[in-house]
Amino acid sequence: MYVMIREVENSLHKLKHIKEEGRKTAIETLKEIGKPTTDPAARVDRYLDYFTIGPQNMDPAGIVNKLDHVLDVRDERLKEEVRLMAPAVQNDDVQINNLENTLEAAMALNFIYKVVRHYYIQGKKTLSLYVIMQLQMILPMVMKEADAYSSALKAFAYGQPIGDGAGPLVAGKLMHGYEIRKVGKDCVVASVPFEGRTAFVLKAEGPGGNVGKPGEAIVQVIDENEGKIACLIMIDAGLKLEGELVGEVSEGIGAAIGGPGVDAFKIEESLTKYKIPNYAVIVKEDIGDAVSPMRKEINDAADKVIERVKAVVLERTKEGDKVIIVGVGNSIGVGQ
């Protein structure tokens, strides 16, 4: 038990260091970009402790809209906080999004540290071998996640593309040079001629750190075309299993979108209504790669993804059809 406690203690020290570094980076970035008149440290500390209470699920009917509302309120509130902390860039959405993402990464590190510390103290207080044992067993995964968020923090602070941006990178490549319009919340769409078809290419608006609301945007595009869409192709970063290579491209069906499930729900509802088939292409990467600066292998996978998308479109649709291609993920560092 002593050995396990020592191991947890060492990891906890490392987590504390990472968390402190994260807080420091967030404050420094805020000072550098936001030029606040007062010291933002106290406000940042308050921000790091923010929490969100999910909707009551005793009667689950209509819970998706409630969750959507809660998430909207959270997003708006956090953005407002960032605007107050960074008056110099309060009208610059790109910088506000990047700062918000930086603070959210610091928030995640703070949360991980607090949870690990909670179980460590609880285990020591109760002298429970099982509490310490469980903590020690999951520590490698927890540390990996903490390291990932630590790298994410730097990427967000500098506005570098992250591994999760594989989808927007592909979508950006397809839509670059075409007329772009805003659709849904924080998303953009372009009508692109693609292998004799019309492709509505969609992504979160970049280059600020932003995932948008692709669900809302897809539903809007489908409704605008009265459901006459031959297929929906979603491109996203997917978690790889150990042994699989980073940047490997894989194909399947279904709504390739993470998050709390609100967007996936909206997409599935609309697709079912109009009987539109949904295909998915994913770029494999692990959690560390997904939130840290984009690896070369992931960047290079963009061309392979386009080839796969072309193959799907040619095999599954007819000439003159309309298709929707969505690059799902965080658009940080990726324009259009």
Add this chain to the structure above:
Amino acid sequence: MRMRNMTTQNQTQSASTNKKISTYLTLIVLIVMALAVTALLIAAETYLAGDQLAAGVLAGIGVLALAMSVGLLFQSKRQAAEVKVEAPKVMTLTECTNKGCNNKTSREFQRGDYVYKEIDVPCGKCGGKQMVTAIYKEVKEKEKTYNV
């Protein structure tokens, strides 16, 4: 350049943390080392005085304390190095937008760069417009492979 400054700043911060740890530990190690040297000196004196047993015991204590203090110093340095969070080197790839040119240049990432950004610096080959086409980090260490 700005990015480089920030990276240097980060490294300096990590270095100062290391320094803080080592200053505290160095003090303890120095005290233990001084005591160890004193024990060795007394051991030599005792040996010359003719008490070989006491000299042997004191020499043993001195050597042990010296070894332990050096060991502690190395261990603390290793732990401090483990805690250090390094920022990866991120590269920006720019390409000439002229179809016939295809000139590609790679440089270190600068704040404000983003993929599909048209940059003001003209192409060194044809003078055409340049665009950022990729921003990525290169992972040097190879992942450990398992033959299964």
